[in-house]
Amino acid sequence: MEVTRRQFLKVTGAAAASFGLMDLGFDMKATAAAVKGLRIKDVTPTPTVCPYCASGCGLVVYAEKKDGKFVKLLSVVGDPDNPINEGCACPKGAAMFNLREIYDEKGEQVINPKRVPKPLYRAAGSEKWEEKEWDWILDEVAKRVKDTRDKSFVHKEKIKLADGSEQEIIVNRTEKIASVGGSGLDNEEAYILSKMMRSLGVVYLETQARI
């Protein structure tokens, strides 16, 4: 049991800070200390909107910053100013902190280990991922796009007109590239994706509206 006790003493960071508050109990002096210790005190929250269902609830991000640079999250909670939710958050909204950071089994605040910090590539027939640089992976993607488009592009097609005659028209289409998803993207992202796909001639274009 002594071991676990020593471990307790070693607990550092945010968890220790909050226990520090409780150490003082709750007389008036302690209350003042608790106020001082409120970890979001004097932190300006940044408003955002929940990424889950489409109700559009506002959330605010409290972050610790040092010299203007982001250090870590302090809390993510409902935005009290947003008229849609007036500060409320369902379990998903309330768990938004976890999207970036979690408390591990020791209670320590760490980056969510499931997040992917680097671009990954899986070669044909491979059993594993390889970490890659952005430059490499984006160039490779662009090359695949060009290669597939050029091999499959239909520039013109003959069509039948109402009077039965034929006419050749430009159709600018590839059916070999497809795109799914995008309902989690921002409007601006969805728009330039839609624009890019169309410029490539992509017609297999779908978002989650249908599934």
Place this chain on the structure above:
Amino acid sequence: MANMTNLYDSSKCTACRGCQVACKNWNQLPAKIDPFKGNYQTKESTDGDTYTIVKMTEYEHPVDGIQWKFAKFQCMHCLEPECMKACPRGAYSKTETGATNHDPSKCIGCQYCTYACPFEVPKYRKREDKVSKCTLCADRTAAGLKPACVTTCAPGALEYGEREELLAKAAERVKYLQMNGFPNATIYGRTELGGLNKIYILTDSPDKFGLPVNPQPYGQVNFWQNWVQPYFGWLIPIALAGSAVSFVTTRILANKHAAHDEHTEHGEGVSE
């Protein structure tokens, strides 16, 4: 100062459990992933890293048919807390606003409070060898904020305020509910155990919500108060024994859990 507390209205709660997560978010608590056992509630009770849960109880009314009753469940901040009476180290205290405070720096992890509590709320937190429980968000309320669970509650089932005012409000609401389809609607927490500093509006009797109808202090607490506490010297060996027992049991539980993890991670092969 007046007692400040939560009023929970079961007729408005949707059991979304936003409160359960908001509590973890504010109190910086890790998740403890237990297996699903056939009830949405998942956790049977609070645990060392879970200060609040929502109890979900199915009940078949002979006339109205199926009902699903929800009750947020956490430390009741009793006006006369049994945990405080049981604690050998005086880790528990009452704040001026009626919250039952637990001071982990005084806690030795003996867990007597966990047995003393009529609601079995305080729980042992193995990673620190301490007991933990709901603080009524003491740091938030001291800063003028509402408790995290109240702030997050979407349907407005939770309110924070002065106990007497909330009791009056609850009485009015219960009267309305009694006349509008819930003849057995009642207030919970006004008189139970000498009064709780958590007030419930229930649409039916407490047992339909998984709450004790007439909670009583456990016998062993009286035993403790009357016999053990006066002789403080008895404390150490008993406490150590208690800790050892809990160490073993939590290890067993932890192993059980690990087995589950393995099962879900690898899916399992053929079942036929």
Place this chain on the structure above:
Amino acid sequence: MSPAFGRGVMTNHMIDLKNTNCALIMGSNMAENHPIGMKWLTKARLDPKRKAKIIHVDPRYTRTSAVADLYCPIRSGTDIAFLGGMIKYIIDNNLYHKDYVVNYTNAAYLIRDDFSFTDGLFSGYDEAKRAYKTDSWNYQYDAAGKIMEDPTLQNPRCVFQLMKKHYERYDIDTVCNITGSPKGKYLEVLKTFCATGAPDKTGCINYAMGITQHTVGSQNVKSFAIVQLLLGNIGRPGGGINALRGENNVQGATDMALLFQYLPGYIDSPSNIADYKDLISYIRKTTPGAAKLPFTNLAEFRELVKAGIPYSGWKVNTSKWIVSMLKAWWGDAAKPENDFAYHYIPKRNDTKNYSHMAMFEAMYKGEIDGLFINGSNPVVGGPNANKEQEAMTKLKWMVSLDLWLNESAEFWSYPAWERAVKNGKVPHHTPKDIQTEVFFLPAAAVYEKEGTAAQTGRWVQYRWKGADPVGESKADLWIINEIGKRVKKLYAGSTRPEDEPITKLTWDYDNPHDPEEPDVLKVANELCGYTPADGKPVEGFAKLLDDGSTVCGCWVYCGCTTWKDGKMFYKAQSRKKDDPSGLGLFPNWAWSWPVNRRIVYNRCSVQPDGVTPWPGDDDRRLVWWDPTKPADATKPDVLGTWGGVDVPDFIKGNGPASAPFKDPFIMRPEGKGCIFGPTSSFKDGPFPEHYEPWESPLGPIINKVALNPAAKVWEPDKQGKSDQYPIIGTTYRVTEHWQTGALTRNLPWLAELVPDMFVELSEELAREKGIENGSEIIVSTTRGDIKAVACVTKRFKPFLVNGKTVHQVGMLWQFGFKGYATGDVANRLTPHIGDANTMIPEYKAWLCDIRRA
């Protein structure tokens, strides 16, 4: 909804729920999947002025049912029967809002004599093609080209009488026999909701995927439209049909046309037919009423528009939307001489469908080489997931943008091919035999980047950046911008005409102040539109032109920016909390498309005279005609304009003297709410008719046709029969997880709440099968099998349908093999069959069997 009202959007918005007298939640588990909605419904309930009732109609007793005033069970896939009975009840008991129905709907219009309905089929059916010829489903026009009508609603050919006749068969006993709803509960629903037909009451219908994910999904929604038009509940606070969107920006993604059949702003995407061959043909095809008009160029067309095209509605402006979009995409290369580069837009093969299921069927056949997956997870979320996963193995390359390595990104891995049951009919692979190259591009989370999202009520809200992206992960805007730049670079210098759509594409989103990040406001500027002459934003879509002098990427977003203090201001960033009407419109919070209108079709909130509120409903009037003020500030002498607490969904100067004064549905050619869906509005009938799901334990009951006669059957051999698969299966979500679970099963706090895949079943079925609560079971269909934990519950009850006891099981479709909470993929069970109109898969009703694991 689009065919009935002109737009396919949620008519009202979340906060507006507080204004209702009654909320019918049907095909939605609102308390779980749109929890904040309950905040506003609770307010409506407690408001002494509204005393709202909440009704929940659903195959399952959920957390929504638990808080509803009234819960009525319904067998999955029988909504049209349920609502058909409601339509009959409204008519039989004279509960419809007569003034509203006569003036604002097409109830009085006469329908062609050759339109008919027999034995479950409408006129014009071609059995070989499984398709209708819809010519007979049309109005009667007089010699002057005017639609004939009978405002007394007595003519047997008027829509009202045809509807009455059509739903004659949907009596209460027949309905309950189909739906399995207890008769007493059903009657209580009818009585409670239909009371909102009173002019001083409004009721709203809130639905989600429980309505759309059926072979009759569109007609389910159409049934809502008929009910709400009859009760006079559209275009009014507390009313409406609220399509509760499931993804935070699914509205925006469809606005931006990440769907094959549209271009941004819901204008047609062209196909390889004569009607779309050039810009003038396109305009002729997409402008209602233009088909037979004599014009050969834009100048002639503009003259016709100026003179007025009857029955064209607001879509008469389509030419301005498409030309402004072409200018946005191809800039100076879009010139009047080259049809504004119209021919750069890809033209679909008109005989093909490119929807989700079609895409994966084509992929399965090896017809697709490369796939982009943008924050989506078809291996979990796609129907018949075994097949969709197999289809992905045929890809040469795949690009996945996501926060996590979800199941689709790792479709090639060992765990991806593990199955609970050995089944020779289900594909199996190892990584070595999958030749697909996979590129995973790690994306930043929502609060690690900036941009806007359109919530379900069309409010476009700005999200600021509150944290740095994890590691090297990047905002999707950065990723897409980079791919665009690099593809353009590869094509730079090409002189091939087929490369012009890329080489001439405008693509300038780099941030002048930050070389690392693209500029969100540059995109916003293009979305909103501007005049290239001075670079200033176009203030609204009424100002767009089709001569190339305006640029606008998506006309419905026109007006989302403005010029303020010498700078562009994105109205989505507006955070003012004033609500002068008290109706929760919050006109200065964010920005709502179209033109900041909060409740669409709001002309309906006043009586036909344009001024008087509905009797007893003074406080819910949104807009009104003001004869004392000018509509156009530059013409102060012309008095009369629409004003009010919301932005009028009406042409401002259209007063009592103008023909469309009583036509509130400006996006419809005839200006009316469509009880009867004329011509090609629907592929499967102008009135909703009940058909059984593709897989059903029962044959036809109310007619002679089992399946929606216009639904496309992809895999006839995979249809499960009730002798082998007697149990109805359905899928759904819980409040604790979201969609395929990628964004929640990776969060420990949510994994903790619902840690395992489970299947819900009744105590009766559990007894029959010897299944204990919490034990493991196997669920099987013709498509595959899964293992999950049994959740035996009193909340599930068998249905008594047409004299037969039918069991139902339900399960989460949110699990997969990745994340903190893992479990089998429910969609391995679901079929490849979809709605006749939208191709949305029938996830909600299929046949299965279960057993102990």
